[in-house]
Amino acid sequence: MLLAALAVASVVAVLVPQAPAREGDRPAPARAAGPPAGVGRQAASQVVPRRPEAVRLPSGASMPVDVVATGGDGVLDLPPGIDRAGWWDGGSRIGDPFGTIVLAAHVDSITDGIGPFAELLRARPGQRVRLAGSGAAQEFEIVSVRLTPRASLSRQASIFSVRGPLRLVLITCAGPFDADRGGYRDNLIAVASPVGRRRASLE
Amino acid sequence: MTTTSTTGTTLRALTTGLVLALLATLAVTPAISGSAASAAATNEVFIVQGVPESEVDVQIDGREIESSVRAGAVVGPLVLPAGQHDATFTSGDWTVTTSFEIDGPSTDVVLHWPADPTQQPETTVFTNDVGPVAAGKGRLTVAHTAVVPPADVRVDGKVLFANIANGEFVTAEVPADTYPVDIVPTGGTSPLLGPVDLDVKAGSLTRVFAIGQPRAGSMDAVVQVVSLDRSGSGRPTAIRAGTAGLVAPGHHQDAEQGTQPLGAAVGVLAAVLGVATVLGVATARIGTERRRTVR
Numbered sequence: 001m002l003l004a005a006l007a008v009a010s011v012v013a014v015l016v017p018q019a020p021a022r023e024g025d026r027p028a029p030a031r032a033a034g035p036p037a038g039v040g041r042q043a044a045s046q047v048v049p050r051r052p053e054a055v056r057l058p059s060g061a062s063m064p065v066d067v068v069a070t071g072g073d074g075v076l077d078l079p080p081g082i083d084r085a086g087w088w089d090g091g092s093r094i095g096d097p098f099g100t101i102v103l104a105a106h107v108d109s110i111t112d113g114i115g116p117f118a119e120l121l122r123a124r125p126g127q128r129v130r131l132a133g134s135g136a137a138q139e140f141e142i143v144s145v146r147l148t149p150r151a152s153l154s155r156q157a158s159i160f161s162v163r164g165p166l167r168l169v170l171i172t173c174a175g176p177f178d179a180d181r182g183g184y185r186d187n188l189i190a191v192a193s194p195v196g197r198r199r200a201s202l203e
Numbered sequence: 204m205t206t207t208s209t210t211g212t213t214l215r216a217l218t219t220g221l222v223l224a225l226l227a228t229l230a231v232t233p234a235i236s237g238s239a240a241s242a243a244a245t246n247e248v249f250i251v252q253g254v255p256e257s258e259v260d261v262q263i264d265g266r267e268i269e270s271s272v273r274a275g276a277v278v279g280p281l282v283l284p285a286g287q288h289d290a291t292f293t294s295g296d297w298t299v300t301t302s303f304e305i306d307g308p309s310t311d312v313v314l315h316w317p318a319d320p321t322q323q324p325e326t327t328v329f330t331n332d333v334g335p336v337a338a339g340k341g342r343l344t345v346a347h348t349a350v351v352p353p354a355d356v357r358v359d360g361k362v363l364f365a366n367i368a369n370g371e372f373v374t375a376e377v378p379a380d381t382y383p384v385d386i387v388p389t390g391g392t393s394p395l396l397g398p399v400d401l402d403v404k405a406g407s408l409t410r411v412f413a414i415g416q417p418r419a420g421s422m423d424a425v426v427q428v429v430s431l432d433r434s435g436s437g438r439p440t441a442i443r444a445g446t447a448g449l450v451a452p453g454h455h456q457d458a459e460q461g462t463q464p465l466g467a468a469v470g471v472l473a474a475v476l477g478v479a480t481v482l483g484v485a486t487a488r489i490g491t492e493r494r495r496t497v498r
Contacts, residue, residue: 033289034300037312040329040346043371045364074440090337090435097363097375099340107445114449121450154440162339162378177448184445 049093050136055085055103058127058142061116065103065133074154082106082115092166094136099162101131104171107184117172120145123190129168140168140192147175147186159189168192246305247280253315253348253414254294254324255421262291274414275425280309290326301326309333309429313412315348318369320416327370333408335434341379341403342431343411345386346372349396350416353389357398358382365389379405386413396422406431 056062068086085105092099105117175186258271292299309331347367356364364373385397408429415421
């Protein structure tokens, strides 16, 4: 398709000044106020994406989900402890059409022992995980579980992708542990696909 | 009075008989990027001339903004204070006067035919979501301001937005890409508009207005692009999610093996160490550990 050259005039915001009122003047004749314009409405089919606020794992155990960000060192800044999961703030949300929703949590800690995310080491395709947030909820079905060395996480481009159909990626640590060499060797990556319709939130 | 507008040239795609007006409007202001200090000051308004085959003079609050605005053109951004304003649109055949509210940093005022084209053109006001968008994504909005029944918006033949009626819009945040888009009657397959290649850029709001009427062969799409800030943080290169070594192979329980290849790797180790059972009952423990009760 031939694209004709665009003629883009330099954009300068146009201020529309209001006529200043001066004391002692007669009031300016009122402009004819027309009927109110229609207000564009969201179609009923509109799905408003919501970040997850809780996750229910295959066993039925539930955890709250906090918003987490990547630090300057490239490390995802997880909630401390084992009983809260983190949702990466650069990823997709419940109801987004594309991309990965990334949740991670500590599998264990020295102070608190083994956490709920440890059950992912037993996870199998077909098992269900549910996300909920702000009135929206979505069920997911696990399609794969794998270990990948932590050192090569950045080469797993599909985990943090904006592309492809919406899917949930659950991440924790697993594999051999060496306290002198950064702890667990591996990340456990569980990928799950949405099942059924998103339960609508009312906005 | 000086006015400026952005105008794009139009092209007619020979295969589809479609006129696509493509406009690039860069409208980044402190208000849009969320600076609190300027939140009260700048509200940007765009006027979308969505009535095909007409040239329209535009007045806002009694002042002429631009004359002979052609279909598909987007006038602006105008900077208006929040609150109520008047607009008057005059063509050779009709005059439309309307009042509208501004209550956000970015608003589109669209002149278009209603669902019944025997009436005068009408005005619909859309508040633009100019909040930040995740890296690698663009926010795509499609608004129905055409003389067609409720419609579906399809991408590559697959319905992305369903059942949008005249005066309604839908929004989604999608990966930056070029999308073959068409608009079909809800549930149908015969395009009312398109397919055309729609370029959605990362870090932008791409607004598409379907305008015109099939009977007059004037179906068209007006495309307006506004810059957005980025939300969220960059991709992690490392996830450290465990400090105690309690689920390492040989550290026992949770020993039911998952799927390949996880099952293969851990299963082999477990078998060697004689630890794992399906029910997670360890036959050997190394050291002691506390097990957190999972509620």
